[in-house]
Amino acid sequence: MRAVVYHGRGDLRVTDVAEPQVGAGQVTLQVGYNGICGSDLHEYFAGPIFIPDGAPHPLTGRELPLTLGHEFSGTVVEVGSGVTSVAEGDRVAVEPLYTCGQCDRCGSGRYNACSSIGFHGLMHDGGMAEYTVVPATMLHKLPDSVSLEMGALVEPMAVAFHAAKLGQVRGGDTAVVFGAGPIGIGLWHALKGTGVESVFVVEPSPTRRAAIEKLGATTLDPTSVDVPESVKDATGGKGADAAYDAAGVQAAIDTAVATVGAGKPLVSVAIYEKPLEVTLLSLVLAESRIQGSLCYTGDDYRAVIELMSRGHYDTTGWMEKIAMADVVQEGFDALHAGHKMKVLVDPSLG
Structure with a gap:
């Protein structure tokens, strides 16, 4: 079968591999669609980061x-x-998580932060192939109203949904999302889907701003407006009830810290290739905090699928499909250059 195989930084090959064999407790899937994730981009252009190199993963x-x-x-x-x-x-x-089930995190219900966590597709052969074998425990059935295309978006939308919950916002609150890539778009959908009407999306790219504005979002251009002052004006001076960093750059962190209100969280859901600085005194003086967000749980998957079944998620203008053979140029390179926002690989197209 055909598959997209990672050999190291800058080395991605579309090649023939042996079809995996199903075992006890497992199922074989004919892959419908596979999204290229920001984590995949980090691996290709700056990795290996999470993909094991030199020693096998302890769970897989x-x-x-x-x-x-x-x-x-x-x-x-x-x-x-x-x-x-x-x-x-x-x-x-x-839900592509391998967890140990034995560490304190798993024992407390935080299996998404398992101390030995692994991912199908980063620590095990994944779904960018014609077929893949997974444990049956990873599966969430799709209702008839949810397409396979949307099914491939459940994972990143669940990442965003989990982060949205950690901000602990509710109807009447104001949230600010930094970054209008797929996770930022997912955060906007999640917040709206859980009753938060006042959501600002901060994005410097005109293309990305236009894309999310077409979905109905209110945006702020950080190159032309003072974002913290704009949010304070909109909230009577108190600032945001939660801010979310889905951009992963220093400017977003600096602005988010200045935007979030006293005692409120900045939820970090980005992947950071380089260390960033945080002005801790600003957090101390406002008793605000930074909250990490990792992955998702089965509850997040079920919530996203339920919202999808009601037609809540709109992919107009920000998602497209490509053939497996075009994965490097039309997928990884185009996404890295900012020419596209979200790409699904269709294995049936070869």
């Missing part, structure tokens, strides 16, 4: 080279022994 036993892809949907084509939760023909989204 795998290291590079391996097939990428952790944002994917598919159709069950084979069921291993002992699997009763799904059947052949079921359409599913995949």
Whole structure:
């Protein structure tokens, strides 16, 4: 079968690999679509970062080279022994986490922050292929009203939904999202879907601002307006009830710290290739804080799929599909250059 195999920084190959064999407790999926994640871009242009290099991952036993892809949907084509939760023909989204189930984090219910966490597609051969084998416990059935294209977006939208919850905002509050890439768009959808009407999206790129404005978002251009002052004006001087960093750059962090209100959180959901500085005195003087957000839980997946079933998520203007053969030029390179926002790889196109 054809697959997109990562061999190291700048070395991504579309090649033939052996079709994986299903085992007990597992299922084989014919992959519908696989999204290229920001984490995949970091691996290709600056990695290996999370992909094991030189020592196998403790839970999966795998290291590079391996097939990428952790944002994917598919159709069950084979069921291993002992699997009763799904059947052949079921359409599913995949929650691609490998966890130990033994560490304190897993024991307290925070399995998304497992001390040995692994990802299908980063620490194990993933879904950027024609077929992949996953544990049945990773699967979430898709209702008839949710397409396989949308199913491949459940993973990044669940990342955003989990972060949105950690901000602890509710109807009547004001939230500010920094960055209008896929996670920023997901945050806007999640906040709106949970009843937060006052949401500002801060984005310097005219293209990205235009894309999210077409969805109905209110944007702020940090190159032309004073974002903290604009938010204070909109909130009677108190500042945002929560800010979310989905940009991962120093300017966004600096502005977000100045935007969030006293005692309120800045939720960090970006991947940082380089260390960033934070003016801690600003946090101390306002008793505000930075809250990390990692991955998602099954509850987040179920919430996103339910919102999708009601048509809440709109992909107009920011998502497109490509063939596997075009994954480097039309996928990784185009995304890195800012020419595209979200790309789904369609294995059926070769």
